[in-house]
Every structure is written in C-alpha cells, then in structure tokens.
Amino acid sequence: METFRKVIFAVFTFFLLLHLSFTFIYNFENVTTNPTVRFVVFKYMFPFFNQNNKIFAPEPPFCKQQLLVKYKKINGDWGAFQNPQKEMLARHVSNRLSPIGMQIKHYDYILRHVYDAHIYAEYYLNNTKDSINNIDSLQLSYLKKSDGFNMAQRYFSDLVNRSDAAGTFDSMQFKVVYIYPEKFKAKAFKDIKSTELIIDFPSLPILSGNENRE
Amino acid sequence: MKIGNSINTKFKNLVESTTTAFKSANTIKLFRGTILVFIFLYVLQFLPIAAAYFGVGNYMVPYYKSSNILLKPLNLLEGNEFSKYYLLFVYGILCSIIAFFFLPLKRLSLIITYILLMNLYHKTAPLQNGGFSLLTMVLFMLLFIDEDAKRTKNSYWRTIKISLANFTLVAIKLQVVFLYVVASYYKMQGETWLNGTAFYYVLYNDMYSHPLFTNLFIDNTFVIKTISWFTLLFQLFFPLLVWLKKIKNVMLFAGIFLHLMIAWVNGIVDFGIIMILMYTLFNSEAFNTSVFSYFKKI
Numbered sequence: 001m002e003t004f005r006k007v008i009f010a011v012f013t014f015f016l017l018l019h020l021s022f023t024f025i026y027n028f029e030n031v032t033t034n035p036t037v038r039f040v041v042f043k044y045m046f047p048f049f050n051q052n053n054k055i056f057a058p059e060p061p062f063c064k065q066q067l068l069v070k071y072k073k074i075n076g077d078w079g080a081f082q083n084p085q086k087e088m089l090a091r092h093v094s095n096r097l098s099p100i101g102m103q104i105k106h107y108d109y110i111l112r113h114v115y116d117a118h119i120y121a122e123y124y125l126n127n128t129k130d131s132i133n134n135i136d137s138l139q140l141s142y143l144k145k146s147d148g149f150n151m152a153q154r155y156f157s158d159l160v161n162r163s164d165a166a167g168t169f170d171s172m173q174f175k176v177v178y179i180y181p182e183k184f185k186a187k188a189f190k191d192i193k194s195t196e197l198i199i200d201f202p203s204l205p206i207l208s209g210n211e212n213r214e
Numbered sequence: 215m216k217i218g219n220s221i222n223t224k225f226k227n228l229v230e231s232t233t234t235a236f237k238s239a240n241t242i243k244l245f246r247g248t249i250l251v252f253i254f255l256y257v258l259q260f261l262p263i264a265a266a267y268f269g270v271g272n273y274m275v276p277y278y279k280s281s282n283i284l285l286k287p288l289n290l291l292e293g294n295e296f297s298k299y300y301l302l303f304v305y306g307i308l309c310s311i312i313a314f315f316f317l318p319l320k321r322l323s324l325i326i327t328y329i330l331l332m333n334l335y336h337k338t339a340p341l342q343n344g345g346f347s348l349l350t351m352v353l354f355m356l357l358f359i360d361e362d363a364k365r366t367k368n369s370y371w372r373t374i375k376i377s378l379a380n381f382t383l384v385a386i387k388l389q390v391v392f393l394y395v396v397a398s399y400y401k402m403q404g405e406t407w408l409n410g411t412a413f414y415y416v417l418y419n420d421m422y423s424h425p426l427f428t429n430l431f432i433d434n435t436f437v438i439k440t441i442s443w444f445t446l447l448f449q450l451f452f453p454l455l456v457w458l459k460k461i462k463n464v465m466l467f468a469g470i471f472l473h474l475m476i477a478w479v480n481g482i483v484d485f486g487i488i489m490i491l492m493y494t495l496f497n498s499e500a501f502n503t504s505v506f507s508y509f510k511k512i
C-alpha cells in the first residue's frame with residue numbers, strides 16, 4: 001500500500017506541475033513562441049482553464065469613451081446627441097449591486113464593436129476602389145459588413161421602438177468620443193484639460209421590430 | 215546523513231498526509247456553498263435582462279471561432295438553435311443549485327450547474343472579467359474534490375480520491391495566487407503603476423469610478439500614489455506572503471479591503487466579491503469550520 005501511495009503521489013505531483021507549467025505558458029506569451037508548444041497548451045487550457053488576469057494591466061484605460069446617438073424625426077428634424085450610458089452610470093453609483101453593471105459593460109461592448117466597424121470601413125475606404133460615389137453610402141456599406149455594427153443598429157432601433165416615441169423617428173446617427181485627460185498634475189476634476197477624438201458615423205435607418213427579429 | 219534522514223522522513227510524512235487524509239473538508243463545504251450562493255444570486259439578478267444577452271435576437275456577436283469539440287456542449291447558446299430555450303439554462307442553474315443544497319446526488323447537481331453556467335459565461339465572455347473566469351475555472355476543479363473521500367471502502371480508490379482532493383485544492387489556491395502574479399507582472403510592464411498615477415486615470419474614467427471619490431481625491435497626490443502603489447505591491451507580494459502563517463491574516467485583510475474598494479469605488483462588484491470568496495481557501499480549517507457551523511445553524 002505504501003508503494004501505491006508513493007506512485008499516486010508521484011503521478012498527481014506530475015500532473016500538478018504540468019498544469020502549472022501550462023498555466024504559466026498560457027499567461028506569459030513570451031515564455032515560448034514555439035507554435036507546437038503553444039498549440040498543445042491552448043488545447044489543454046481551453047475551454048476549462050481559460051483565463052484573463054490582465055486586470056487594468058499593463059495600464060488602466062487612458063481615456064473615457066462615449067457612444068452617443070441621435071435620432072431623426074419623420075419630418076426631418078434631428079434631435080440632439082444623447083448618451084444612454086450616462087443614466088446607467090448614475091444608477092450604478094446609487095446602487096452598486098443592481099444588474100445595471102452588466103448593462104454598462106454591454107454598452108461599452110457595443111461601443112467597441114462600432115469603433116471596430118469604423119476601423120474596418122476606414123481601411124476599405126482608403127484601400128479599395130468602388131463604384132459608389134457617395135462617401136456616406138460607401139462607408140455605411142462597409143460598416144454594415146460588420147456583425148457588431150448591425151447589432152448596434154438593432155440595439156438602438158429597439159431602444160427607440162420600445163420608448164414612448166416609437167414610430168416618430170426613421171433614422172439615427174452614432175458618434176464615438178474618446179476623451180483623454182492630460183497627465184496627472186494634481187488638479188481638481190473641473191480643471192483637468194482633455195483632448196477629444198471624435199468619430200462621426202453616417203446616418204442609418206431605424207429598423208422596425210420585424211426587421212430586427214430577422 | 216542526519217539531513218538526509220530528516221528530508222526522507224519529511225517526504226514520507228508528506229506522502230502519508232497527502233494520500234491518507236483530506237483535512238480541509240469544511241473549508242471546501244463552506245467555499246463551495248458560498249460560491250454557489252453567489253452564482254445563484256448573480257443569475258437571479260440577471261434574470262430580468264437575460265433575453266438581451268441569450269434570447270432570440272440578442273445583442274451579442276458570435277465570439278468564439280474555435281472548433282474545439284469540448285467547447286460545443288459548453289457554448290450551445292453561441293448559435294441561434296438554442297436561443298429560444300435560454301430560460302432553460304437560466305432556470306436550470308437556479309434549480310440545480312437548489313438541488314445541490316436540498317437533495318442527494320450533489321455531484322450531479324454541481325456538474326449540471328457547471329455546464330449550464332459555462333454556456334451563459336461563454337455567450338457573454340466579452341463582458342466578463344478575470345474574476346468570473348477564475349470562478350468558472352475553480353468551479354470546474356471543485357468537481358474533482360470529494361470531501362467525504364475517507365468514507366470510500368476500497369482502500370486503493372480511497373487513496374486516489376483523497377490524493378485528488380488534496381492536489382486539486384492546492385491547484386485552486388495556486389490559481390488564485392497566479393491571478394495576482396500575472397496582474398502584477400503585467401502592471402510592472404506599464405508606466406503609470408510604477409510612477410503611481412494609475413489611480414488618477416481610473417478616477418477620471420466614470421465607468422470605473424465613483425463621483426464621490428473622483429471629486430475628493432483626483433487632485434490628491436498622496437492618495438493617488440498610495441492607492442496605485444498599494445495595489446501593485448499587494449498583488450506583487452500576496453503570492454509570497456499568504457503562505458506565511460504570521461502574516462497571512464494581514465494579507466487577507468488587506469485583500470478584502472482592496473476588493474471591497476474595487477467593488478464600491480470601481481463598480482466591478484462581481485470581481486470584488488469573487489476574490490473575497492476565494493480567500494476562504496486560505497483561512498484555517500478551524501476558522502472555516504466555525505463559520506460553516508454558524509451557517510448550518512441558520
């Protein structure tokens with residue numbers, strides 16, 4: 001029995017060390033670039049030991065980002081840009097335990113997709129020739145190739161379709177704003193200077209409930 | 215010669231204690247119980263908004279491109295086939311956790327909870343943080359721990375089960391510690407954690423800050439630098455100091471403080487709570503036994 005215990009101890013020690021080594025390689029990409037090793041490690045780690053431990057590392061986010069949206073009435077009047085996340089953040093501050101935290105993260109996720117679609121569209125606008133002359137139409141056609149952008153269009157269409165103003169709007173427009181504060185100079189919040197990066201998007205139609213389900 | 219004998223005796227004792235007794239039964243019961251209660255409450259509060267993430271026409275974009283065969287049963291909600299049944303997954307988790315606490319076949323309940331939770335987790339993976347990844351990983355490892363292994367009649371099988379429980383517990387603890395190792399290592403590669411201004415950028419970002427703290431401290435050099443460096447130093451030294459009996463409790467209290475602040479100030483509540491729950495594993499068995507007995511009375 002003692003020999004059996006020693007064998008079991010040795011076997012489990014081996015597996016523990018193997019698991020730790022794989023975890024180490026998975027987390028520290030510069031340990032090895034050998035594709036075979038990385039393939040084996042990934043096959044072992046995913047999906048049971050998948051992990052993301054780079055919380056606010058190597059740096060915290062250097063800017064705050066906002067996804068703004070404005071809607072156009074059927075009579076042609078545009079409303080002002082609004083940021084639905086602002087109200088979510090205020091609610092989250094008043095109750096940290098509310099599920100609104102997930103909705104805030106989700107809003108940020110939509111913003112990232114809209115931004116990614118913009119990068120994609122910009123690349124194709126600059127690198128391909130197309131028969132469409134209208135730049136907005138062309139940009140929109142590239143944006144619409146992105147699943148993330150289409151999801152954002154559905155999200156904001158549903159938002160307005162569910163509101164009291166449903167049916168009074170026919171188009172919308174996104175704007176993404178990145179606000180970078182100056183480096184730390186021990187200034188009060190209102191005195192901190194910032195630079196803004198603003199990305200405008202072309203107007204796009206509000207989808208009806210049926211189109212959204214499709 | 216004496217040193218050799220001493221090492222030999224210590225090794226024998228280590229093999230003996232690891233393969234014949236699992237001395238953290240109540241720690242595991244308490245830890246697993248609190249983790250399941252957390253998951254239950256997390257899923258419950260998710261219920262009113264779940265359709266937006268899992269239902270038909272949800273607002274998530276397919277995330278995983280992997281054809282990994284093991285991923286499929288854990289990622290059924292990725293496509294549209296199961297979207298209309300998403301409530302089965304959500305209520306399934308709630309029911310399996312209730313079953314775990316009140317019915318026999320606890321391991322089966324735990325396996326069902328894990329599979330269903332992984333399906334929800336994978337669908338919303340881009341929205342989740344490192345804490346929830348850790349939680350799913352730990353829940354998977356917990357499937358291998360049988361705290362009642364000593365009751366197994368077959369002596370060989372008992373040895374295997376006890377050893378598996380002991381080694382898995384060590385693996386879970388190391389996984390918790392590893393989160394800090396990785397986080398601190400990568401923070402050291404940046405600039406702002408080292409010069410002490412990282413917390414300034416966190417406070418400036420309204421998504422990760424509380425207006426009260428922003429207004430009070432964003433212009434306070436002492437607070438900004440102290441919190442930035444405290445966070446970095448804590449993550450750097452926790453993996454080493456938590457194993458030392460004399461200083462362990464100081465590290466755990468510091469960690470609880472840090473994670474409560476992350477929950478309240480940064481608004482990353484799930485991460486804060488999950489990390490605090492992980493600390494249960496580092497408490498002594500005697501302490502966890504008394505806490506477990508208290509909860510049992512309730």
